[in-house]
Amino acid sequence: MRVMVTGGAGFIGSNLVDRLELDGHEVVVVDDLRRGRKENLANAAAEFIELDVTGPHVDDVVASAAPEVIFHLAAQIDVRLSVCRPVEDAQQNVLGALNVAEAARRHGTRKIVFASSGGAIYGAPERLPVAETAPIEPRSPYAAAKVSIEVYLNTYRRLHGLDCTHLALANVYGPRQHAVGEAGVVAVFAERMLAGRPTKVFGDGGNTRDYVYVDDVVTAFATAAGTVGGGQRYNIGTGIQTSDLELHTLVAKAVGGAAEPEFAPSRLGDVRASALDSAAARRDLGWQPTVDLDEGVRRTVRHFRR
Template identity: 60%
Template structure:
């Protein structure tokens, strides 16, 4: 299969690229390297079935290269990923995430692409009453980032209705794992890992009781690969564990994996922080045969091992 991955030099995208190449697919990446890193694609670059195009997804040349490559599937992950940056500059967020997604869909239309698999976010659920959030729950965007992700989802449906391009939306909870930069939506794992390995102070906000649903990157990649097939067409699926982990519990687990003391400092709760989040992945099991497989403690061990290896230059 030929697959175009936007944002393929980033944390999740580069892990997806490696898995697709490992399965024998032809993979091309469009990434402007704004937050991604060429080093994430070092292994991929050794494959003859791989190419990186250093371009903004809104660049008209993306449609030209897609028309030449004729990808059967486009996995669309390129995005402005920070909720806080979206609040500070909503217009920039809309340009990257709305205009960017429409540009990718237009490229898909011209290239005759069968399906687009889209990375959405649990941010679209706002402050949910029921946790874990069920698959079909109502959306309630409360940040420009959530609004731009939801707009992307809506455009997928419009392009399917108009041009017959199939799609699957994957609603990602807090993804963690190797190659994550400390600035991501779930950057707290990377932040704790870096600080604890470097013997620096760590901070937990509020009483440490805020919860998130941490999902390992290999599991998320598995969801994307499954969605590249026919299954799940026209659907949106939560990719999470359904389990809530408090900030304080997470700190204990990362400290144990890093062999560091479990003594974070505490700072006042940040305004606007969501008190709790987890999503129910059951519909993804029915439609895609997907389930989360990686236990949090094991995933954190692999993440810390990767961060250690990077420090020793491996």
């Protein structure tokens, strides 16, 4: 199958490219390299096209590539930036996704598999782990953009027959992750500890997140490319809450030290607790996580040592 990965030189995207090629697919990568890195694709045979998905040439690229499936991962991923510059966030995320959807509609793409955010779109749910049936309560422009894109893609499905599946990801971590932002906290801790630099947690260190290893996430994307799950959102996480302090201890153990973090004030837009119920993905896609946090952290630290 011929496929396209937008944001394919990034952390999750490049790992997905590796998986798709391993599965025998012909891959075209689109990335503007604002966050992605060409070296992430050093071992890939994929055709690489440097392109901003918000720009005017997306249509030409999709027409030429003729992908059966587009995995749309290109995005502005910084929640704090979305709070400070919401228009910029919407331009990159919402308008970028619409650009891709329009090109896909025009040129016969069968399906878009979209990277949504399970850690953001549900806000602060009353019960955890949260299922897809929970109310949507975005608390940042970033989260609002993810919800908007899901709605737009489902509208395209009804209007034009362009199929879609949305994967609401927990906090993904693993090799090639940028040490930037909340979602990159494992990489941040690992890089700073290995360099002997101080680490920092926000608030009292009790905020919890659901951490899912990147290899498990790309398996979910590859599985969602089929005919199952049209128009559906699937949570992709472990269902396990891990606090910032617990994660800090795990990374310190993998590094081989006993570093103590500094504490900083809580940040605007932070969600206190998050964990995803992935029962629907198990039921429909046959997906479940296979790498526990302790092992995943060890693999990630080994990557940063190299």
